[in-house]
Structure formats: C-alpha cells, structure tokens
Amino acid sequence: MHIVDVARMRELEMRADQEYGLNTSILMENAGRSAAELLARYIRERQRRSLSECELLFLIGPGNNGGDGQVMARHLEAEGAHINLYRWKERRLTREGREVPAEQVEAELNALLQRVGYVVDALLGTGRSRPLPEDMRALLARVEQERARRPGELLVVAIDLPTGVNADTGEVDPGSIRADLTITLACPKQGFFFFPARSYLGELFVGSIGLPEELERDLSDEMLDATLARTLLPPRPLESNKGTFGRVMLFCGSPPYPGSAYLAGSAVLRVGAGLVTLAVTPDLLPIYASSLHEATYVLLPAGEPGEQRGQEQARTLLEHLSGYRALLIGPGLGRAPATRSAILALLDALRSLPEDERPALVIDADGLNNLADVENWWQRLPPGTVITPHPGEMSRLLGETRVSGGGIDRLQVARHCAQAWNVILVLKGACTLISEPAGRLRINWESNPALASAGTGDVLAGMIAGYLAQRLTPFDAASLAVYLHVAASKLVSQHCGDAGLLASDLLPQIPAARLRLLQPTST
Numbered sequence: 001m002h003i004v005d006v007a008r009m010r011e012l013e014m015r016a017d018q019e020y021g022l023n024t025s026i027l028m029e030n031a032g033r034s035a036a037e038l039l040a041r042y043i044r045e046r047q048r049r050s051l052s053e054c055e056l057l058f059l060i061g062p063g064n065n066g067g068d069g070q071v072m073a074r075h076l077e078a079e080g081a082h083i084n085l086y087r088w089k090e091r092r093l094t095r096e097g098r099e100v101p102a103e104q105v106e107a108e109l110n111a112l113l114q115r116v117g118y119v120v121d122a123l124l125g126t127g128r129s130r131p132l133p134e135d136m137r138a139l140l141a142r143v144e145q146e147r148a149r150r151p152g153e154l155l156v157v158a159i160d161l162p163t164g165v166n167a168d169t170g171e172v173d174p175g176s177i178r179a180d181l182t183i184t185l186a187c188p189k190q191g192f193f194f195f196p197a198r199s200y201l202g203e204l205f206v207g208s209i210g211l212p213e214e215l216e217r218d219l220s221d222e223m224l225d226a227t228l229a230r231t232l233l234p235p236r237p238l239e240s241n242k243g244t245f246g247r248v249m250l251f252c253g254s255p256p257y258p259g260s261a262y263l264a265g266s267a268v269l270r271v272g273a274g275l276v277t278l279a280v281t282p283d284l285l286p287i288y289a290s291s292l293h294e295a296t297y298v299l300l301p302a303g304e305p306g307e308q309r310g311q312e313q314a315r316t317l318l319e320h321l322s323g324y325r326a327l328l329i330g331p332g333l334g335r336a337p338a339t340r341s342a343i344l345a346l347l348d349a350l351r352s353l354p355e356d357e358r359p360a361l362v363i364d365a366d367g368l369n370n371l372a373d374v375e376n377w378w379q380r381l382p383p384g385t386v387i388t389p390h391p392g393e394m395s396r397l398l399g400e401t402r403v404s405g406g407g408i409d410r411l412q413v414a415r416h417c418a419q420a421w422n423v424i425l426v427l428k429g430a431c432t433l434i435s436e437p438a439g440r441l442r443i444n445w446e447s448n449p450a451l452a453s454a455g456t457g458d459v460l461a462g463m464i465a466g467y468l469a470q471r472l473t474p475f476d477a478a479s480l481a482v483y484l485h486v487a488a489s490k491l492v493s494q495h496c497g498d499a500g501l502l503a504s505d506l507l508p509q510i511p512a513a514r515l516r517l518l519q520p521t522s523t
C-alpha cells in the first residue's frame, strides 16, 4: 500500500482523467461505493448487525469529500440502512429522502444526534484550505459531546480523513474530532503517520477509487502493514537445519546492562535464526549461561580497561566471526573508551572484508552512542549497515539536532539521513520509519504505548539481526522485524492492555505473531 501526499494524490487523479478517462465523477462514484462496502462489512462482520437496523447521519461538506459521502449514503440506503443527510453549508437536512422544513432543521438535527448509531464525517477532506469555520467546529463539538454521552453506541466514521486533519503534515485543527474509523480513499496520506493526526484516525481502512495500478508504479513510500510484511517472511524449507537459517553474533551487554544481550539474543532465535553466539567478558558468562541456555559464547579478554583492551576484544571477536551471517553491535555495551575502540576496530575490519565474507551488520543503542562522538562516523560503516536509533540517539547522531518521537520532522530526517549516511535507517518511535539510501521508505502503521518500556528496543535489534541471518535484505529484515515487533506487542496487550508490558513478554509472542501473519485472513 503506497503512501501519498496531497500533491501526489492530485497528480494521480489528474493522470487518471487524462490517461484513462476516469474523471472526477467516476472516481467519486467508485470512492463512495467502496466506502459504503467497507462500512457495510464492518457493521455486518464486526458489529454483527444488519444494515436495516442502522441509522446514519451524514455530514456533507461543499466539495468532493461531501460528494463521496453522498454516493456512499446512496449505496447504504439501497442496502436498507436508514440515511439522514445534513448539508453543512446550506443547513439543509434530508431524512430518508425527504427534505426537513428549514424551521425544523435544528431540532431534527439534535434529535438525530441523540439517536443515530453512526455519524459519517464527509465535511472536508484533502481540500481543506484554512482553519475550520466556527459553525463547523460547533457541529463537530456537538457530535463529540453526544459520543461522550453514549460511549460505544455512536461511532464517528471519517471519509478520507477526519475533517481538519492536515493530510501532509499531521497537524490538526482545534475543532477536529477523533474518528472511530477512517475510510481513506485510494492511498493512506502521509500526514496520517505523524502526530497528532495519528491519534485522530481510529481504525484505518483503505477504499478503492479504481485507479489503474500502473499509476502507482513510481510511488516509493509504503505503509508497513500485514499485507506487505507477509511478502517478506523468509522461507522455511522442509529440507533444512540450523545452518540453513544462519548464525548471529552479538557484541552486546556489559555489567550494568546484562539484560540487553539476553533480550536481543532470545529475539534472534525467536524470529527463526539457527544459532546465536554472545561475545561477552567472562564475568558475564554465568548470568547468560543460566538464562539463555540456547546460546553459545565467545569469551572476550577482560583485563585493564583502555584502548588496548578494546583492540584485543575486537581481534578475538573477529577470529570467531567466520560463518556468521549477521553481527549485532550495541545493546547494553556501555560507553567505556575500551568499548568505543573495540567498535571502531570491528568496523574497520568489517569494511575491509570481501562482501561475501562480511556479516550483515546492525548497530543499536550504545553502538550508536559510541559512534556519535566520532567525526564522520558514518564513513566507518560497511555498506548495507542497519542502524536503529530512537529519537534521542538520532539527535546525538545528528549532533544534537532534536528529532521528535512522532512529528512530521521525522520524515525529512529519515529520508535525508539514510541517503547521506548510506545506511538502512530504522527511526524508532510510535510509527517507526525505515528508509534506505536509494530513497525507498516504509512507515509502520500500528502503534502501541505498551512498547514504551525498557528493553523493547533490544528485542527489535535482535529480531533484525535474526532476519538478516535468514538472508533478507537489510531493508526487508528491518521492515519485517518492525512489523512483527509491534504485532507481538499487540498479542501481549490482549492480556495487559497498553501498560505493563515487559520486554521479555514479547519473546514468546514473536513466533505467535508470525503464525498469525501466515494466516491469509489476518490484516
């Protein structure tokens, strides 16, 4: 599913007209029919109601968004639903096809708001060009008030987008109200993936306006959803052994942060890699050996802290690296000078290896924090390196330029930095972005506040390394891991809701999330 900004959407609509004769009224007819089908299916399958039991109030705006709403209303009416249309600009109300006399409109509208099961917001879509007028804000506020009075009984369904949401930037008008469902048309809009808009959309459905597939061929930004993630799953041939699914080496964990290597190492195996090896100092071995029984170990020299020790650790690790398809550097490593020198020595050695002998590389957490102080650090990375900064780490990598956890600035930053640093960049946050040097970009749709707890990033880093070991490209490995990481968290949330998740809770749910994805009906 491609993501577009408003200018690109308009261009697609224009080309549909010029090249295929699909003019606005044909597209609108398709849009309204598709939106009606999606809502009808939601009502029948999710709410287990028949349309004839349902009464809807459509709020109709002056442009094409209102036009979509009218087509949609016509189709639902034909299926037996009870339809009321309020034309905001003219202040006219139609009840089941009959015009309400002007003097009764206000009272009837109030009565409807107190009764209907659905308010369909077809006021404004991508054509909103200025702040919402006061009377439109007041109308939306009445809907909000009524929904608060009847929680669960009144659903707000936005057509294309909730009125007042900026489809490019994710900004939201003060008068906008949250939708329970958004049925967007043709493609998800770029602004949906950024805050505050993201919180206004509710459950997202994508309706078709009948655009020919060829028109989408040049689009490079994609929504990371089940449909895409499913295509990325690596094969599991019957004729296989642990060598088939690859080995991962971890340079992670240090005395203050031993849990990181456990979490990352477990995640490597939970995504199906064949073997994980932890490169650790002897003092940590008893901790890991008693918790992660399945791992093997490379013992790194301990000795006096300093540059020398770092060089020796790198040398030892490199001696054991042959045959490993992926290396993860960073979670829990700490920031001792010896660690930084070990990381730099490792990177220099990896860069000089021939491509077919070089393990794919993921750098996370303290791997990145150690690099941030190094001048032109990105020049030290081998090509194809995946880096996974959270917003704080990203700010450090950028030299303290602040990067938000969910704002539109992330899009520009992700696009620019993947190219400038020649990396696969996983910019973590509530809607994680994955970008690569050639300009492709994917944005994860699902979000879960339960994931905002210590150690969940270590799990993600291990998952990416595990998929690299299974020979996914770095861009695909990162994408699939990001998708399944949130999907696993949703399974945990079935029991704990959106708070109280431990990073280790994710581990058993990773295979469960993969299994779900394999079921063709999962979305």
Ligand SMILES: NC(=O)C1=CN([C@@H]2O[C@H](COP(=O)(O)OP(=O)(O)OC[C@H]3O[C@@H](n4cnc5c(N)ncnc54)[C@H](OP(=O)(O)O)[C@@H]3O)[C@@H](O)[C@H]2O)[C@@H](O)CC1
Residues within 6 Å of the ligand: 013, 023, 024, 027, 028, 031, 032, 061, 062, 063, 064, 065, 066, 068, 123, 124, 125, 126, 127, 128, 129, 130, 131, 132, 133, 159, 160, 161, 185, 209
């Ligand atoms: N084009 C196509 O082929 C397809 C389009 N599709 C659909 O069309 C939608 C885009 O349609 P659109 O461009 O007509 O914009 P829309 O959001 O209805 O609003 C524009 C109208 O509102 C007005 N207006 C603007 N701002 C305002 C404000 N703050 N307060 C009050 N009024 C305001 C503005 O009037 P004016 O600025 O001239 O006063 C104009 O009349 C898109 O979201 C999708 O639903 C799909 O069906 C696929 C095919």
Ligand SMILES: Nc1ncnc2c1ncn2[C@@H]1O[C@H](COP(=O)(O)OP(=O)(O)O)[C@@H](O)[C@H]1O
Residues within 6 Å of the ligand: 365, 390, 428, 429, 430, 431, 432, 446, 447, 448, 449, 450, 451, 452, 453, 454, 455, 456, 457, 458, 459, 460, 485, 486
């Ligand atoms: N609200 C949220 N929705 C979805 N994912 C989230 C949310 N908050 C945090 N995450 C994810 O949780 C992980 C946190 O990683 P990170 O901050 O590196 O934690 P740690 O370093 O403690 O492991 C990232 O993958 C991030 O995308």
Ligand SMILES: [K+]
Residues within 6 Å of the ligand: 065, 121, 122, 123, 124, 125, 158, 159, 160, 161, 162, 163
């Ligand atoms: K709308």
